[in-house]
Amino acid sequence: MKKDTMINRLMPAVTDRDKPLGGIRYYAQGGMTCYIIRGKNGDLLIDTGLFYIHSGLEKWLEAYRIKHLFLTHAHADHDWNAAAIQAKGVKILLSERDKGLNRHYMTQPVKPTFPKYRFRNLTQWVNGSIFRSPEYKPDIYFTGSESGLLKKLGYPAEIVPLPGHTYGSAGLLSGKVLYCGDAFTALWKRPDITPHAVSIREMRSSLRRILEISPEWLACGHGLPLRFEEARPVIEDYLRKRG
Ligand SMILES: [Fe+2]
Numbered sequence: 001m002k003k004d005t006m007i008n009r010l011m012p013a014v015t016d017r018d019k020p021l022g023g024i025r026y027y028a029q030g031g032m033t034c035y036i037i038r039g040k041n042g043d044l045l046i047d048t049g050l051f052y053i054h055s056g057l058e059k060w061l062e063a064y065r066i067k068h069l070f071l072t073h074a075h076a077d078h079d080w081n082a083a084a085i086q087a088k089g090v091k092i093l094l095s096e097r098d099k100g101l102n103r104h105y106m107t108q109p110v111k112p113t114f115p116k117y118r119f120r121n122l123t124q125w126v127n128g129s130i131f132r133s134p135e136y137k138p139d140i141y142f143t144g145s146e147s148g149l150l151k152k153l154g155y156p157a158e159i160v161p162l163p164g165h166t167y168g169s170a171g172l173l174s175g176k177v178l179y180c181g182d183a184f185t186a187l188w189k190r191p192d193i194t195p196h197a198v199s200i201r202e203m204r205s206s207l208r209r210i211l212e213i214s215p216e217w218l219a220c221g222h223g224l225p226l227r228f229e230e231a232r233p234v235i236e237d238y239l240r241k242r243g
Pocket residue numbers: 073075165182
């Protein structure tokens with residue numbers, strides 16, 4: 001399944017077949033994780049990662065029939081391969097609050113969520129302005145009030161707006177799993193608060209929303225899926241100190 005490329009040697013992919021976690025279908029490589037939810041009429045891909053995971057991701061997708069792509073938000077490390085996937089007839093869903101963010105990172109300048117991320121935040125601004133994903137036009141812009149949209153499309157999931165990291169950041173709740181994009185992270189192989197947010201206030205209320213939902217599993221945009229019980233104390237601690 002995996003090609004023996006330099007990228008694959010430096011950053012090996014991990015999939016649900018290599019390491020099953022909660023029955024979640026995932027493809028993780030180079031710190032980025034994409035997911036699939038199976039539907040009645042086809043499958044839903046969540047996020048696409050950066051350019052260097054494209055060939056491995058495509059191979060993994062061969063076992064599925066992708067009809068829709070749900071972007072948790074329009075940052076390049078989530079939407080880089082969206083245009084290529086859309087060219088195969090896949091329909092893209094994105095929050096209307098992230099309209100115009102693709103290729104225009106600084107229209108939603110992020111702030112550090114902790115003082116220790118100040119320098120990292122500057123590098124995000126530079127990287128975000130340099131790494132501009134290929135242009136695409138979403139087929140469906142959803143709003144915060146369309147939680148039933150995915151059911152209509154045949155997927156056992158509902159959209160959960162989780163704004164803060166970007167204004168349009170959104171997750172999907174399907175059974176025992178909350179797919180949360182960058183509303184929370186497992187970037188450094190451990191549960192953590194996302195380092196950057198365009199609105200710290202909205203990010204905090206999204207964290208409270210995640211606590212309310214208390215899913216069994218949290219499937220983040222970076223890092224492998226984790227049991228929510230591992231994330232809960234990190235979120236509660238952050239809200240207690242900075243909420
Ligand atoms: Fe992001």
